[in-house]
Amino acid sequence: MAQARRIGEQGRYELIEEIESGGMGTVWRGYDAVLDREIAVKLIRPDVVASPAQAKEFTRRFEREARVTARIGHHGVPQVFDAVLDEASYDRLYLVMEYVRGVSLRRVLTGAEDGAAVGLPVSWAASIAAQICTVLSYAHAIPVVHRDLKPDNVLIAADGTVKVLDFGIAKLLRTDVTRLTATGNRIGTSRYMPPEQIDGAQITPLSDLYALGCVLYELLAGEPVFSGDNDYQLMHQHMNVPPTPLRAPRPEVPEDLEALTLDLLAKAPEQRPADAYAVYERLSPHLPQPGSAADCVTLTDSGSPAAVPDPTVVYRQPNAPLRRTTTPAPSPEPTVPGPVPARVDTALRDAIRDAYARSADLAERGRFVQAADVLKAAIATAATALGQHNPRVLGLRGQRAAVLMAGEDFRRALPEFDALAAVYARTEGPSSDSALECRRHAAHCRANLGQATAALREFQEVLEVVSDTDGDASETALDLRRSIGVLLFSEGRRTEAEGVLDALHEDMCVLLGEDHEETREIADLLARLHRPEGSGPY
The missing domain is CATH 3.30.200.20 (Phosphorylase Kinase; domain 1)
Structure with missing residues (x-):
């Protein structure tokens, strides 16, 4: 590597x-x-x-x-x-x-299945523009002008938050800022450049609003406001040609939204809205209301549709909690891969071994996020060559889930353990060691995520299977009984916890001895349970 x-x-x-x-x-x-x-x-x-x-x-x-x-x-x-x-x-x-995970607005505009000709849903266009307005209002208050606002510099993050990028050529107003080009070339992008910026006149926050008008027009129409063949033609159009009204290419655009877009595209800065806040207010009627249903937009990438992060969610579900983790649907049965040439197989085997070693080294140093990502990259390579359910691929996935759990990222570890448990139950049987181990880890994740009822149910279901096959005194059964007793204790279910832990302590005294560290730990928990509630720690 x-x-x-x-x-x-x-x-x-x-x-x-x-x-x-x-x-x-x-x-x-x-x-x-x-x-x-x-x-x-x-x-x-x-x-x-x-x-x-x-x-x-x-x-x-x-x-x-x-x-x-x-x-x-x-x-x-x-x-x-x-x-x-x-x-x-x-x-x-x-x-x-x-580092922001998300989708460039440029990619949304060029790859949306329903966006190539008719633009994005009105709620999406309004939500994106409104979030840009919020950022601009903060910047203009400094005062700073972005000077290169365009879809390439706008990102929709995974949670629907719109991010404005690249303030590298921003202009700090009322300061002695040297021009950033030694040749005197115009700064910005001609397709989104306001007339005063083309003309070399004074740049103000209203210049950013013109660029925002260009972006909003493109969001709604599905095409740029002007489409010259070269920079000269584009700049001529921005300076001299009135934009085509939005309702010509897209009649369903509300009249007031068309009027706002044309106001933003006014040639004279003083004819544009007063500031970003004024634009936001005029966008407000078109923002989705809390609790309203979402519109869906997909991208086409090599024929495979993919959902775009929803920029309306910040208005439909303001300050919403993190989405619940759900159990993924079982994966389709894998196709049996063809024989892998020896040279490729050796290279793949080396890559897998290196991923395990590098991940272990990173985890040892407490860098669990990076350790999990190293395994994720190896999983993608191995799954392509061997199939998703090949034992080596499943082993990598299990190790990655274990690393996530060790790093206390229970939210990401849980769905992976659930998915692995489903695969092992289907391929090796629901009572297989692999399936039960994944379910046990999933229960631990649920307990740490506050899902106590679901965690207890899963611990108990796994314990029933383990007890039937290996008895109550096996190492796995003892660990499960301890987990159940501790979880009952933490949930305040003292009587149930005492029953579980008393029986566990008796078995551990016989199997491990009274002085064993784990036996003493259970004895300490029982001592705390036997004290009257509210009596303090001693």
């Missing part, structure tokens, strides 16, 4: 894979070894630094993004965790940022 690149003091930040590359730099997915979390790292591309002046420009751009993002302080902007801005050493010029 290739050695991952590390940067930062003592190699704190590990770069795993490049996820984006632009003219100025690259963005990597990585890990913070100290805090055991995924991060995004923005790096300067050394090959684009042609002069000291350019190095200074890129340093300022990174510095601006870090400082502006920190000052905005809103969840709609990815947080900057660290910034290293040493222009004298280009390989040590980087930003460490929040």
Whole structure:
């Protein structure tokens, strides 16, 4: 396995894979070894630094993004965790940022099954635009103008939160900010650029509102407001051509929403809405109400539909709890894979062995998130080659679930244990050791997630099977009985807990001895149970 690149003091930040590359730099997915979390790292591309002046420009751009993002302080902007801005050493010029899992708005617009010609549902368009307005209102209060608002710089996170990205060319108003281009080229993207930005006139928060109008138009119409063949044509249209009213390509767009979009696209800044808050207020009637049903949008990717994170959920279910973990449906029976060539099989076997070793090393150092992700990557590779239910693939999945549980990420471990239990029950039988072990771990996860009733039921069902086959005194049975007694104790069901733990203590005295550590632990629990309630710990 290739050695991952590390940067930062003592190699704190590990770069795993490049996820984006632009003219100025690259963005990597990585890990913070100290805090055991995924991060995004923005790096300067050394090959684009042609002069000291350019190095200074890129340093300022990174510095601006870090400082502006920190000052905005809103969840709609990815947080900057660290910034290293040493222009004298280009390989040590980087930003460490929040890694956001989600879908680019550009991809939604180009890949939505129902969005290529008719745009997104009105509730989606309004929700996305309203969330952008909220971010802009925070930025404009500094005051900062983004200057490059476009679908490529908007992300819908997995929870439906809209994130506005790349404040690297933002302009801090009422300050002496040097232009970021030595050649004098316009900054921004011509398809979304307001007339005053094209004309080199004063940039204000109203300039961002024009770009927002371009985005909102595209969300609703399914096509850009202007579609010139080149930058010159696009800029000419923004300067001189009135936009086609939205209800021409899409008659079902509400009249007031069409009027808002055209107001945002006014050529003169003073003819646009007063500020982002005014835009938000005009969008409000089109936002979904709490408790309303969701619209669904899917993407097509190589013929496979995939759901898009729903940006309306923040309005339909404001401040909602984390979604409940549900038991996944049983996977379809796998097709029997063909024979794997010896060379490929050896390479795969080595990759699996390396994944186990690397994951174990990371887990030993308390980096459970990264340890689980190492196994996840190996699972994807092995499942493609061997099939989802191959024993080696199932072994990797079980190890990943165990790592998640060890890292106390019970929410992610639970559905994996449930899925594995279903597979083993189908392939090896519901009483197999593998199925019962997965169910036992799933019960532990449920107990730690506060699902005490379901956890007790599962512990007891597994215990019945284990007792029938191995008796009440087997190692597994003793562990299950202990789990049941402790859970009853923690739930305040003292009488039931005492009955379970008394019988368990008697068996442990015989099997392990009175002085064994585990026997003394149960004795201590019983002593606490025998004390009157409210009598204190002693």
